[in-house]
Amino acid sequence: MNMLKSWRYPMSWPVFRFDDRLLLIFIATIVGICSGLAAVVLNRSLIAILDYLRPFRNFWWAFILPAVGAALSSFFLDKIVKEGAGHGVPEVIYSVSRYGGLLRMRSSFSRLISSCLTIGSGGSAGPEAPVVMSGASIGSNIAKFFALNDRQRVTLVGCGAAGAISSIFNAPIAGMVFSLEVILGEWSALNIIPIAIASVTGTEISRLLQGNQIPFSHRQFNIDLISILSCLGLAFFCAGASILLTRMLSTTNQISNRVALPVWFRAAIGGCAVGIIGLFLPVVLGEGYHSIRTMIEGTFSQGIAIAALAFLAKTVATSLTLGWGGSGGIFAPCLVIGSLSGLVYHRFLVLLWPFVSWVDEGCYALVGMAGLISGMLQAPLTGIFLIVEITGSYEVIVPLIIVSAISTSLCHYIEPDSFYLKDLVSKGHLLRLGTDARVLKDLSVLELLEKDCITVKQSLLLRDFINIVKKSHRNYFPVEDEETGNFLGMIHLDVIRQYLFNPGMYDAVFLGQIMDTMVEIVNPDDDLSEVLRRMDTKGLYSMPVVANNKFIGMVSKATLLDQYRKELMVQTSR
Amino acid sequence: MITMELKIDEVARCLDIPVNTVERWIRQGRIPIHKRGNDCIFKESILKKWASTHNLLFSLGDEDTKKHQELPLENLLPVMQRGGVFYNVTGDDVTTALKSAVDCIFSLSLNTKEELCQRLVERENLTSTGIGKGVAIPHPRIPLLEVEKNPLIITCFLEKPVNFKAVDDNPVFVMFILLSASVKFHLHLLSRLSFCVRDDGFVDFLRTSPDSTEFFSRIAHFEKQLDKAETII
Numbered sequence: 001m002n003m004l005k006s007w008r009y010p011m012s013w014p015v016f017r018f019d020d021r022l023l024l025i026f027i028a029t030i031v032g033i034c035s036g037l038a039a040v041v042l043n044r045s046l047i048a049i050l051d052y053l054r055p056f057r058n059f060w061w062a063f064i065l066p067a068v069g070a071a072l073s074s075f076f077l078d079k080i081v082k083e084g085a086g087h088g089v090p091e092v093i094y095s096v097s098r099y100g101g102l103l104r105m106r107s108s109f110s111r112l113i114s115s116c117l118t119i120g121s122g123g124s125a126g127p128e129a130p131v132v133m134s135g136a137s138i139g140s141n142i143a144k145f146f147a148l149n150d151r152q153r154v155t156l157v158g159c160g161a162a163g164a165i166s167s168i169f170n171a172p173i174a175g176m177v178f179s180l181e182v183i184l185g186e187w188s189a190l191n192i193i194p195i196a197i198a199s200v201t202g203t204e205i206s207r208l209l210q211g212n213q214i215p216f217s218h219r220q221f222n223i224d225l226i227s228i229l230s231c232l233g234l235a236f237f238c239a240g241a242s243i244l245l246t247r248m249l250s251t252t253n254q255i256s257n258r259v260a261l262p263v264w265f266r267a268a269i270g271g272c273a274v275g276i277i278g279l280f281l282p283v284v285l286g287e288g289y290h291s292i293r294t295m296i297e298g299t300f301s302q303g304i305a306i307a308a309l310a311f312l313a314k315t316v317a318t319s320l321t322l323g324w325g326g327s328g329g330i331f332a333p334c335l336v337i338g339s340l341s342g343l344v345y346h347r348f349l350v351l352l353w354p355f356v357s358w359v360d361e362g363c364y365a366l367v368g369m370a371g372l373i374s375g376m377l378q379a380p381l382t383g384i385f386l387i388v389e390i391t392g393s394y395e396v397i398v399p400l401i402i403v404s405a406i407s408t409s410l411c412h413y414i415e416p417d418s419f420y421l422k423d424l425v426s427k428g429h430l431l432r433l434g435t436d437a438r439v440l441k442d443l444s445v446l447e448l449l450e451k452d453c454i455t456v457k458q459s460l461l462l463r464d465f466i467n468i469v470k471k472s473h474r475n476y477f478p479v480e481d482e483e484t485g486n487f488l489g490m491i492h493l494d495v496i497r498q499y500l501f502n503p504g505m506y507d508a509v510f511l512g513q514i515m516d517t518m519v520e521i522v523n524p525d526d527d528l529s530e531v532l533r534r535m536d537t538k539g540l541y542s543m544p545v546v547a548n549n550k551f552i553g554m555v556s557k558a559t560l561l562d563q564y565r566k567e568l569m570v571q572t573s574r
Numbered sequence: 575m576i577t578m579e580l581k582i583d584e585v586a587r588c589l590d591i592p593v594n595t596v597e598r599w600i601r602q603g604r605i606p607i608h609k610r611g612n613d614c615i616f617k618e619s620i621l622k623k624w625a626s627t628h629n630l631l632f633s634l635g636d637e638d639t640k641k642h643q644e645l646p647l648e649n650l651l652p653v654m655q656r657g658g659v660f661y662n663v664t665g666d667d668v669t670t671a672l673k674s675a676v677d678c679i680f681s682l683s684l685n686t687k688e689e690l691c692q693r694l695v696e697r698e699n700l701t702s703t704g705i706g707k708g709v710a711i712p713h714p715r716i717p718l719l720e721v722e723k724n725p726l727i728i729t730c731f732l733e734k735p736v737n738f739k740a741v742d743d744n745p746v747f748v749m750f751i752l753l754s755a756s757v758k759f760h761l762h763l764l765s766r767l768s769f770c771v772r773d774d775g776f777v778d779f780l781r782t783s784p785d786s787t788e789f790f791s792r793i794a795h796f797e798k799q800l801d802k803a804e805t806i807i
Binding site for chain 2: 148444467
């Protein structure tokens, strides 16, 4: 009976009571199943929409389709579920770093629907980021349902993301690594195991429902030394492409924000532009997995000029889709652009040195994908493992590592923050555990409050004040109004010390005359980093905290250091 | 292992951190405490281990708080009553007067008396404790171990005034030997005593070598004044 009552509070079950590792593994399995299912649903509905719309693609007005899709998706997000545009990964990272992974329930399906509309109608975007958002939200809400704490919830958000990526790519390691490297940014034994379990569960769900296929299988490549060396050039090429795509995305987004039109109309304009490009180069439409397959299999027949054009067109189309308000992820476009850049690079090499026997162009396409993923996300491990798993080609691991590593470092050099983190960092929203910003954000003014100050009335004579000074441990005395109790000012012992020894002054002044009314005050909900900055600029060591005109305590650097250190120790060591 | 239940503010006190912080840590899952309503449920050994790996102090505090509790400051009257009042204490100079005064203290052992005497003379050699108006307050420079808990003030009316090299060169007719456990006690008693002696009427009263009951009632009167002054805010 008791067990039945407390089924929603698994923390109180005897098995899980004081070691939550088992509990997390147990719930991670549930999260893995749910997010795996979400990924399968998205995949299936995308295929269904694409099939349904295929007959219409041949009409001259087909360029309208992406516009309608993007407008609908933007309208849905903005007006119906009231969520921000975009793919959602930054929101997940922000929630993990600031709100302990708290996500809204509706996020678990909103991006699925909107990205379905955008991509199904032909917009150039990927289904992965939306499914990450949805998986993360599922994890978060399951954690909320079971009344788990923030740390456990964050782990489950990671589990959701991992399960989703694993399921949609049929790639358990990539899901796990993506979740740890990009979403959580923290590798600890407590996280890794539940996330691994969720990845495996997610993968298994997708295998049960859709069969176990490697998305981009191909024949074996024979890689010789010269090809490996040539990959160095490809790394630079990929880094360039990543930077180009990142810059294009933010530029188009800025332009779109300057246009004074409704959000859905902007999305329609972007979609329309993509549709027009798609009329001439159908490769840019949709998530583009079909074209990746042809490239890896080496059946992409057009020459270098068309390939280069397609590369640029895909970049522009992706920027237009995502920058102008369509909904979808960057993963799939990255893979397409990456394979196109691999292809272009290969054709270029063949053009320069036709007599060298280069390895098959499919290999370059494959390595290019890793280069772009690593460059865009600045997550080399995700790039390496994802490509190895979705292509089933362990033999290209060496060029993969080389290209991923170089591409990541170059991109990091030029764009210090990855595509996902850029906005967060610029707003100061990225707060990884154990960093100064995070510690200061977690501590609140109320936790640092020192309450041992003696409050004095403003009409008190200096003579009587001396008796109070005798008893006080502090150098600061807040002065308040006797009727309203409102805070009026501060008396600092350093300022009035000389008068304390002058008996002539004792009955001559009252405290209202000698207090400092121009004191810097702190509100209880002020940001601590801001409080500290004010202390530093004004050269203060402590400040009074005032709420609703009432003095409630002091906040000082000494107590801050004490609490800061405790917080840092608790956050960093496990 | 024992499971413990404590209120959240008790946990905060045991860890010496604010209640808000404990609440946040529990919410964020940084501390191995499980919360049910307002109660914190945890295993003592696990929490102790957690605290030590994070360099935090954790004590349930029953035994410790008693040790750290400070003794309340005693006022003049009980200290003086404990020390006693002695009349016609002999002596021709500082050393002999102090020696015969120390001999009167019955609560000390012989060895301690010798040591105390030596220390009092040492202190006199540094600067005279004669504070004027014929009053001296001899005391050792370093607190005496034997009087650790209970400070003493021994009031000695001298048989004949002795030259103490006091600040105003007046010969001393009364000594208050002040023995205290700590500097804090010492200052507290000294400041109260000097408040009494500042009153000329009281000094004149002392010159009459008054009866101990009358003497104590005067002291009690002074103390009342002092307490009143302190409570006025």
